[in-house]
Every structure is written in C-alpha cells, then in structure tokens.
Amino acid sequence: MDNAIYFTLLLLMGMLASTIPVFLSLFATGVLGLVFLSGTAMPFNTQSMLLTQAFYKSMDNFALVVVLFFILCGNIMTSGSIVDKLIKVAKAVVGFFPGGLGMAGVVACGLFGAISGSTVATVVAIGGFMIPALIAEGYDEKYSVGVMTTAPILGIIIPPSISMILYSMITNDSLAALFMTGFVPGFLVVLSFCVYTYVVCRRGGMRMQKPPSWAEFKAVMREGIWALLLPAIIFGGIFSGAFTANEAAVVACVYAFVVEIFIHKDMTFAQAKKVIISSAITSGTLLVIVAGATVFGKYLTFERIPQIITEAVTANIGNKYVFLAVMNVFLLLVGMFMDIISATMILTPIFLPMLYQFDISTLHFGLLMTVNLGIGYVTPPMGVSLYITGAVAKRDLIYVTKAVMPFILIQIAVLLILTYWPELVLVLPKFFYPGSF
16 A cells, blocks of 8 residues: 555544544545545546545435434433333343342343444433442442443344444345344343353342232233333344335334323423434434445545455465454454444445455354444443443443453453354354345
C-alpha cells in the first residue's frame, strides 16, 4: 500500500479518536481518498456521480427496514411495561435458586435481546432496573454491576440482531440462517453466567428465596404471557416461513403497540408519538453511519485494499485456526474503540475474501464477529456499556472495569469454544436451512 492509503487510514483513526461523529469521519475520509488521493484516473464529474450513487444506494436498501423497525420495537418495550413483565417471568422460573435473582437478570437479558436486537437497549432496560434490585436483595455490588453490564451482550447474539442484519446485507447470506447461529451461543452465555452466579452465591451464603406457589406462578405467567408471545411471534413467523424478517419486524412493532396501549395500558398515544420520534432519530443516525461506511468502503475497493490485505494474510498465515485466532484478537481490539455497526460495515467487505481463501463459513464467521464486537461493548477503555452502567450505579470506570472482568473471561472462554467448534454454531442452520451451505 502506498503512502496515500496509510495517510487516509491514519486520518480516519484520528478523526474517530477526536470524537468527530462516526458517519462524518467515514464520509470525509472516503471522499478525500476517492477524489484527491486515489490513483484512479476518473474525471471529477464521474467521481462525484459515483459518490452520490454510493451514498444514496446504501440507504435505499430494503434490508435496512428490518433494522429500523426492530429499533422501534425495542424502544416501545423500554417505554412500556413489557420489560417489567419479562423480569417477573424470569424471576418466577429461576428466582428461587441460590443467586436466583441474578440468574433472573441474565434470563431477562436473553428474553429482551430476543426482541430488541440491541445490547445498549438491553443495558438500559434491564440493567437500570436490576442493578438496584440486586443490591437491595443483598447481592454483592461488584457482582451486580458486573453481571448486568455483560449479560446484555445477549441482545446482539440472540436474534434478531441488528449487527447480524447488516452483516447478511453485505455477505448476501440468508438472514434466517444467520439468525439460527445465535441460539446455541446465546444459550451457552446464559448457562455459563447462571452457573457462575450459582457458585458465587452458594459460596457467599446467599439466602434462597421461597419458590412461588403454583397459584403465584400461574398469576405471573398469565400477566407475562403477552410479553412472552412477542419473541414467539418473531421467531415463529420467520422460521416457519409465515413472513420474512422485514415483515416480522413490522408485526412485532404493531403487536407491541397494541399490547402496551390497549392491554397493559401502560402507554398513551402521546407517549407512543414520542417513542416513534425518538426511534426515527436513532434510525436516521444509523442510516447516515451506513451511508458513510459505504462511501469509505468504495474507496477501499478502488484501492484494492481487501485484496492486498488478503494476499498479505494468506502469505504469512497458512492455517485457518491460526487465522481465526488472529481475527479474534483483532476484532476484540476493534470492539474496544469502534461501535459494532460501523465495524461491521467497514470490516466485513475486507474479511470476505479471506474467508473464501481459508474455507471458513461466512455464517460461522458472522457469529464470531458479532460476539467479538459485542464483548467490545464491555471492554475498557471505550466500551459504551461500562459508561451506561457506571451512570446507573454511580460508580467510576475503574470500579466497573474490575466488576466486569470475571464475566469477560467467561465470554472469551465461550468465544473460544465457538471459534474452534464450528459444528456447534452451525448445527441449527444446517438442520433448518441446508440450502445455505
């Protein structure tokens, strides 16, 4: 690579580090690279047209509809009482074990993640409620902060996952098949966190709550049935073929609105209007990030950077297992500094040629990429979940960092299992969607 390419990449990193908005950093460096630093001999008018088309087409993508509506669905849940219902159900199911309330928080993160598709939304919705509740029940504060900061990674592992949607948009993988890769890893994270919680609380002499009576259990399930039906509608519709992922997102939003306004009656039409406006702002932010990443990706393509990197990697790494280890380390580092949406949009086109060279399934790698970048949400110094939880618990970054360390180690252990046991990740996609392989 020549000096112009190095200059462009360093400029991008410098702009991101200086807190310039992500979309503006990507768009500005892409334009600068294509128009002024690219080695192509295209006239200026042609370059301008190419940039305009790339910017417009990136947002004129039907696949993005599913992302926008799942954002809206997650915001409806956060504003209404569905989250509270899910927590009560989780507490009724596992709350009577040693550490049961902590387990209930982990399970609730999985249930909420199965609807919202977002880690940040899960931290705000579940963590904001559960951290004070755990501390009030006598749980160690460091444990409470740690588990409720890290368990929300389930929001992007268990489908629907916003990052998986963007990944499939680039790779043209079946979105339903890619969603299927998230169930087994999500179960492993829930199981490992619950086992850790059980051991820690058992050793600490945590008192057990009284198991709910059958009447109490039925009452909780009756109250929470409408909330539980939401992920059932999403998964059942997508995987049965009753409707597409895009249609599932729309159906989920309509269902959530109806439940919150007419059944739970915890949301007014005025509040619904505010939720829609807030979701539109979030969606607009996402769209301009996607557009900026597309422009920067055009520059990378014109400079043949993906091919250059592929040739360099394959010349120095001859084993796919070593390659996967290197990719894990690299993605963990990227996840510390870059949000998952930008990283997915920028890095996926670069990695694709390498996957073909090493005969690695794009579905398998998509899951690994999602998990790695998800761990980045809780990895210092820039993990956004650390700052959100710190604000909730009124603790500084150092305290929260120490609290999450045991759970980060658990997540990395799960990541290694998923990396070197691809059959475990692909067992469900191969069974339900054999045509994707």
